[in-house]
Amino acid sequence: MTLAAAITCEVGSLQLAVEFAVQPGELLAILGPNGAGKTTVLRALAGLQPLDVGRITIDDTVVDDPATDTFVEPARRATGMVFQQYALFPHLSVLENVAFGMRAQRVPKGEARRRAYEWIDRVGLAGHAQHRPGELSGGQAQRAALARALATDPRLLLLDEPLSALDAGTRDAVRRDLRHHLASFDGMRVMVTHDPVDAFALANRVAIIEAGRIVQTGTFEEVTAHPRSRYVADLVGVNLVHGVVAAGALTTATGAKVVLADASPGPSFAVIRPHSIVIVRESPLASSARNVWHGTITEIDRLGDRVRLRVDGVLPLTAEITVAAFEALALQRGDSVHTTVKATDIEVYPA
Amino acid sequence: MLALAVVAISFFALPLIGLIWRAPWSKAWAYLSDHAAVTALRLSLQTSLWATALSVLFGVPLAWLLARTQFPGRSAVRALCTLSMVLPPVVGGVALFFALGRRGLIGQWIYRWFDYQLPFTTAAVVVAQTFVAMPFLVITVEAALRQLDTAPEDAARTLGASRWYGFRRVTLPAIRPALVAGAVLSWARALGEFGATITFAGNYPGTTQTMPLAVYLARETNPEQAIVLSLLMIAISFAVLVTLRDRWFGNRRDTAVLS
Numbered sequence: 001m002t003l004a005a006a007i008t009c010e011v012g013s014l015q016l017a018v019e020f021a022v023q024p025g026e027l028l029a030i031l032g033p034n035g036a037g038k039t040t041v042l043r044a045l046a047g048l049q050p051l052d053v054g055r056i057t058i059d060d061t062v063v064d065d066p067a068t069d070t071f072v073e074p075a076r077r078a079t080g081m082v083f084q085q086y087a088l089f090p091h092l093s094v095l096e097n098v099a100f101g102m103r104a105q106r107v108p109k110g111e112a113r114r115r116a117y118e119w120i121d122r123v124g125l126a127g128h129a130q131h132r133p134g135e136l137s138g139g140q141a142q143r144a145a146l147a148r149a150l151a152t153d154p155r156l157l158l159l160d161e162p163l164s165a166l167d168a169g170t171r172d173a174v175r176r177d178l179r180h181h182l183a184s185f186d187g188m189r190v191m192v193t194h195d196p197v198d199a200f201a202l203a204n205r206v207a208i209i210e211a212g213r214i215v216q217t218g219t220f221e222e223v224t225a226h227p228r229s230r231y232v233a234d235l236v237g238v239n240l241v242h243g244v245v246a247a248g249a250l251t252t253a254t255g256a257k258v259v260l261a262d263a264s265p266g267p268s269f270a271v272i273r274p275h276s277i278v279i280v281r282e283s284p285l286a287s288s289a290r291n292v293w294h295g296t297i298t299e300i301d302r303l304g305d306r307v308r309l310r311v312d313g314v315l316p317l318t319a320e321i322t323v324a325a326f327e328a329l330a331l332q333r334g335d336s337v338h339t340t341v342k343a344t345d346i347e348v349y350p351a
Numbered sequence: 352m353l354a355l356a357v358v359a360i361s362f363f364a365l366p367l368i369g370l371i372w373r374a375p376w377s378k379a380w381a382y383l384s385d386h387a388a389v390t391a392l393r394l395s396l397q398t399s400l401w402a403t404a405l406s407v408l409f410g411v412p413l414a415w416l417l418a419r420t421q422f423p424g425r426s427a428v429r430a431l432c433t434l435s436m437v438l439p440p441v442v443g444g445v446a447l448f449f450a451l452g453r454r455g456l457i458g459q460w461i462y463r464w465f466d467y468q469l470p471f472t473t474a475a476v477v478v479a480q481t482f483v484a485m486p487f488l489v490i491t492v493e494a495a496l497r498q499l500d501t502a503p504e505d506a507a508r509t510l511g512a513s514r515w516y517g518f519r520r521v522t523l524p525a526i527r528p529a530l531v532a533g534a535v536l537s538w539a540r541a542l543g544e545f546g547a548t549i550t551f552a553g554n555y556p557g558t559t560q561t562m563p564l565a566v567y568l569a570r571e572t573n574p575e576q577a578i579v580l581s582l583l584m585i586a587i588s589f590a591v592l593v594t595l596r597d598r599w600f601g602n603r604r605d606t607a608v609l610s
Contacts, residue, residue, distance in 0.1 A: 046509050074508040081509045087502035091524045100520070101510030152510055 444550025491533030
């Protein structure tokens, strides 16, 4: 009862060749820059892009296998998809949009309406059922698209950049809502995104895609702590710190305190970029940096002209410094150091 | 620039003013309610509406094929299907005659099996009009389909809609403005059809004599009536063009709100 995909296909100049599996209840985020082939992966899963070579199995049903001439039409696959710009039907009301899939599958009108209303309620759009998509805000349109996809009772939910169509001001709130709505879906989920924050907030596991190939997979913590290439390090090599914000500081479960420049109280996560961390041998007596933690160097990785250091302590962090700085300090594994970060260099998101 | 533009406007306005100036206004109603004129007008309306219906029925699938599928020789097929827009209509009429006439390529078999000959019937008028009118619908609808974002169609398919259901409930409403514009253009072209009609269907009052043919005939026998009938056709065409522009502008505003 899983999704197993081996996808090889050529679309324009993109040569896609990826393999992955998703378990029920799991959300896999495929993370990569534009043009890496993320959307094509989703289109192949949905049946909108037939495979050249490979095989896709959803819940033990082979839906695409060119070798045996098997191809299940998109309409016959148990997949629901939330498109990048939502692709709501502009001439239909929210109710008709959500009921569309059921009507297409010949569910009687009254039954389809009743179930569509339930979904509209569930995603918090009650009162908007008669509105046209053009009258909805970005976040509302996203929820309408989610309700429309889930109303057909899919086993596999596909999300194409679900947050990229939103402006920065509403993204945080919509991301939190989406997490809540996705949690109530027990099928398999695949999301593609170019934003590590979305992947971290929503996914159980990430697959990093580069030019049509998956270069690394794992939990977000694994991938961020041990990026296997410069590319992955640049893309996701950030420190994500969970905790609760109170009085301008975030406190982690282990008791570490992160001073923030600007944050509202409540459960949150902070993003600390490795290159904004300064490594010092002695405890700084007077510094404008508001955050100073003590730790021990446990790992040293050279990635091109940079060195990534793993510093374990009350707040484990990955720091990135230049080779020149690394050599000047003559750092070695087991050395005791202090890590410091300016409060203004830390981004914080509500969890 | 402005002077040249004014010359261009005069170029289009003068013939119209000429007709209005020479029109026998006192006898206009008598000419219009004349039996022959009424018959021609009714026939014109009937045949042009049939031609429009056939253009929509066959033209929309053709436009879809040209816009959404890849096959070898697609450009050639598109050129073939829009050839009658640039062809002299008389040539079209002659060609139709050699294809569908009693001795024609297909016509001889129709005659032999069903004892039916198409030329010089009202049906032949409809065929001739459809032949010249359908390309207007095809190119308008094809352009709209090409510009259309395909994501909603894809969404419909992932939601379990067959291609036909998706086309009917998602694509068709989205291209409705273009479909209406194309249908109106086709209808106007069918209404004004002369060359192909007279060669393929002849000029028989009551069965094949449409308004343009009646005008042509009246010019010889009764020039005053020709003027009145011409003015009526101009009035109809003008009204159509004005309505069409409103529709286009109106829909642009709608699209802006939605996107």
